[in-house]
């Protein structure tokens with residue numbers, strides 16, 4: 060039998076009120092890409108945090124190269140050749156690539172830090188992986204994708220035998236994903252085992268050798284990828300058949316709710332568009348096209364240099380996000396976990412924070428109404444939490460996002476801007492979010508949706524603005540929407 064690099068056997072983990080892992084098994088061979096799939100809260104991150112020494116298991120065994128080992132901390136994991144690349148990157152922005160790679164183990168020459176030597180060594184690692192990154196560059200000058208590559212280079216420099224990637228592609232453009240996959244193939248060829256967590260099933264065919272599905276903390280199935288279809292995977296993830304994710308319902312479109320004229324900021328130039336009540340207006344384009352920046356300029360997060368915004372036909376001035384909020388513009392940011400939550404507060408608090416004034420009658424909080432709203436969204440978006448009083452920081456990444464989204468839905472704005480609303484969200488909950496969007500639109504709310512997932516935007520949007528390099532390059536109506544048509548205006552061909 061071929062030797063496994065890693066065998067995690069019968070892993071159990073309990074948190075207060077949550078039985079997060081109930082006997083999970085995971086085996087990885089040299090040169091294998093093993094994808095872990097599962098709904099938000101299924102236990103994926105908990106499992107790899109145990110492997111990485113960040114969490115301690117309650118029960119179970121971890122075998123590395125055929126030996127039963129205990130991983131007591133991050134350093135132990137690293138000594139066993141295990142490296143984890145977390146979704147939130149942890150590089151130091153003002154240091155160079157080389158300094159980041161050798162951080163806390165700086166090499167010295169005659170008692171001084173040997174910057175030139177480190178840089179040469181780092182560059183060699185980079186070149187060997189076929190990457191185009193200059194080891195002397197500062198981290199903050201790199202794209203997110205390049206920073207991720209630096210994390211990989213760093214892992215390789217630690218002689219990693221196993222590299223774990225937790226949702227690595229969630230903020231990458233298609234071109235960057237191709238580069239990442241190229242890099243993964245090089246690692247495979249060197250016999251490194253890769254554990255790959257993703258919610259994007261369509262990328263599995265490119266890289267996955269084996270898949271394991273987790274559901275409610277249990278291993279449901281492990282199979283070679285070529286022996287299973289994506290539809291079957293979804294069925295195992297959700298525990299039921301999910302047929303139609305996209306269900307854009309048709310209904311009348313009303314008056315213009317938001318009109319943007321000649322909007323410019325440092326990052327976007329001369330944008331003109333409007334969105335009507337009951338309409339879902341999509342914004343397509345590659346990462347960096349300026350879609351998020353356009354929305355930030357509208358809601359007062361970025362400074363406008365020019366342009367006029369009208370709501371319901373009246374010119375208005377928005378200087379800061381609070382102005383936008385008061386005028387009925389809801390904004391669900393892309394980086395919800397960083398910008399959207401109060402980590403030290405409860406799930407319930409985070410859900411109703413934006414609508415608290417609705418519940419305050421005189422000085423009495425309308426507790427019943429508040430509880431009703433909270434219970435409704437926990438149910439509709441299937442937010443996985445032990446209770447409404449749990450700290451939001453203890454929820455899985457995707458479930459934190461669901462809470463942020465529901466807090467905006469609860470505030471019932473007239474205009475709702477959603478930046479990548481389903482990124483990091485599992486398939487079952489995606490369908491719920493689409494249903495809620497339809498529901499909001501049917502109630503006359505104007506929705507702007509930025510999305511990099513073409514099938515999503517094609518199916519959900521009534522109309523799409525395509526952006527490239529900070530400008531709108533094309534407006535496409537629903538029946539003109541195809542992947543090819545969008546890409547034609549989103550990239551230089």
Ligand SMILES: Nc1ncnc2c1ncn2[C@@H]1O[C@H](COP(=O)(O)OP(=O)(O)OP(=O)(O)O)[C@@H](O)[C@H]1O
Pocket residue numbers: 074075077079097098099100101102103104105106443444453454455456457458483
């Ligand atoms: N520190 C903690 N304290 C309490 N509960 C926790 C803690 N960390 C995770 N959990 C719970 O354990 C369960 C599994 O969470 P985990 O983060 O592993 O999910 P996941 O599969 O990575 O989900 P996602 O796709 O949303 O990232 C969830 O119910 C979560 O709320």
Ligand SMILES: [Mg+2]
Pocket residue numbers: 103104105455456457
């Ligand atoms: Mg996770």
